[in-house]
Amino acid sequence: MKTLPAVDVVIVGGGWTGLLMAKELGARTALSVVVLERGGPRKTEDYSTDMDELDYAIRFRMMQDLSQETVTLRHSPSQRAAPLRQHGSFLPGSGVGGAGEHWAGVFPRFVPDSFELRSRTIEKYGAGRLPDDHSIQDWGITYNDLEPHYTRAEFLLGISGKAGNLRGTPIDGGNIFEGWRSTEYPTPPTKIPYVSSLFREAAKSLGYHPYPVPAATTSISFTNPDGVSRPGCAYCGFCVLFGCMIGAKAQPTNTLLPVIQKQKNVSIRTGACVRRIVHDGAPLKGQVRGVTYVDASGEEIFQPAALTILASWTLNNTRLLLLSGLGESYDPATGQGTVGRNLTHQVLISAATVFFEKPLNRFMGAAAAGIRVSDLDGDLFDHSHLPFLRGGSFAVLNIASGPIANFGVLPPSVKARWGSDWKKAGLHYYDRTGSIGFSGEHLAYKGNYMDLDPTYKDRVGDPLLRLTLDWRDNERKMAEFATAKGVEMARAMGAKEIIPFPGLRTYDATKYQSTHLQGGTIMGSSPDRSVVNPFLQHWQFSNLFVLGGSSIPQNASSNPTPTILALTYRTADAIVERYLKNAGPLA
């Protein structure tokens, strides 16, 4: 193994969190920073020819190459896990920018009480209302701790939207249920396509409070506080699963990379697949020495570093800690160990698939340009007499309307699956079909977790990560409730026919859900129940920080990227202002 000269900071993963941390350290310190990214290099110009549904949205050109490494899945600890041999319910990215390149760019903040989920729920409903096998916990921080960092993230990306709660004052037309915000969004809301405007009117007529989706597909040209400019959205419709051809959708490559490329103390090494975090093994107050990785030519390399930052997405963050023997693997039978616990996804369903009389012109739009309703999110409505806790938001977006993926979505009255009748119906309904999406909260349970698979290996022979994951009654009953509401909304939109969501049964790895997996290296206020402290610093190895969705103790219904970026800013502050002055535990 080759050993390279030591650097001050090594960052594992070149997506949103890794590059944001690199940019912050590059700008605010003189430290030498190396980012190790296992995929290839990327830049905005790469996307000028990517508007091809087949290669990008069907063959997943931007996603992780599963022939090299995937994960295994089972529904309960008594089952044998099967490898996920092709992409399905989530889509991990690869390459500089990670999944932040192909994301939709929906950018909501979490509802404030989600940070204190356990205490607030017990306070209001009593401990008896928590599900039997839950492992819900508070984050160790509050919404107020994060508010300034949410604002920084919104200005970094130039988010388009309308405030609904400016320092406690409700504002009509925004999301009046959101946590207080210190400023208005940096750019005005996006244009609203036809089907979303139908949803806005329908929601209003039912007494809801619709508002424009906060969008990273910026409505007008915008220059962020780092001096990085991006153009306004052209509504071409090639957003989610694609990189933006003009750079209007904020992505790490068009938002962070232009700054990093000018920083002499930061470098990005692509094709560098990290295998282990090297540490001295001391159980209580250990130190991390850096990482080993395999480079593009297959050579194994040791990169020593004073500070190691793990930023390689939920699944890989967890897997690297497990492979490196950093901390104890969680065991659901005993409750011992912390690494891998609290795996959550997100209840993302089409509450109602809606068939209209009139054409919708669905090719025009952006994946985050639409209308959202959050009246039924979190604990904004009384759950005393409901058979579930928490809720979520509804949205109608003009999302992923490509003809390959969408041809043949037909109302229940059409029975044919091929042939002339099917073709005729498909041609008629292709541009007359909409969806009322619901993104709901997924609680944490003792039996939903990650560990290393005993059977299946990656291309270099390391064990794959094994997910043990299934829905519980709370999610099933929430989905049922959301479906009934979605059907009401669809009727108010003037639906000709409706397919209600058929119901959540077992976790289905074949149907795209979202790429919002969370947990595994969760944050918290006690080392007994969390891997990192509220500054995302490892409880035992103080020169290791873990960024990203893996630190979120349980899913909070909304898209997690804004919260993940806000947490990254907060950690960057803690490193620059406190850790570098006095290296050691911050909590």
Add this chain to the structure above:
Amino acid sequence: MRRRQFLTLSAASLGGVLVFSLDRKSSLLTAQDKRLRIPLRFFDESEALIVAASASRIFPSDESGPGAREAGVAIYIDRQLAGPYGRDRFRYTQGPFEDAPAEFGYQGKATPREIYREGLKNLKGFDKLQTVERDKILEQIESSLFFSLLRQHTIEGMFSDPIHGGNVDMVGWQLVGFPGPRMSNYDDVDKHFGEAFRPKPVSLRQVTGIDVRPSEDEK
């Protein structure tokens, strides 16, 4: 190297002049002697004729408009199977291979190429049958993995960008009113409410002026 195989079709059945990416180059194909000889990358001619005939029953050419035949779906499928997708370049293919419930996704060892080769063995002579008989046979295999791939690939061949060999002259996009990679809808996205707005389709190569390389041409 296998012997070069061609799909020979009458120009009338394909609707005239075609633009294909042949042998990894753009070229204009014109009918000579009212016949087109299209080089095949994966199928032999008899297989290609069966695929073309079955795709035409899934997405027929009929009173609602052109179908798989005019779109060149068989050529699209031939290229996909010849490329990285056909040999499962991007799928996790390490064993052990065990059965699992459907919600874990396809767990088999067979690649798309192998599934086609096996499926086509059972369809010998299919292209010589009458449409009623063809439909009967397809009904019998409706629940097979081969048929589900064939159906999915027929949709792909109808509606993918013409760089992939199907959707010839953008017939599929014209059928559904999809304009392809239109650079900007800024002036239109919040207009035309309730009425069909149908800009003329353009392909990726037309829009970008670049000889975009499709994934099936990669190693």
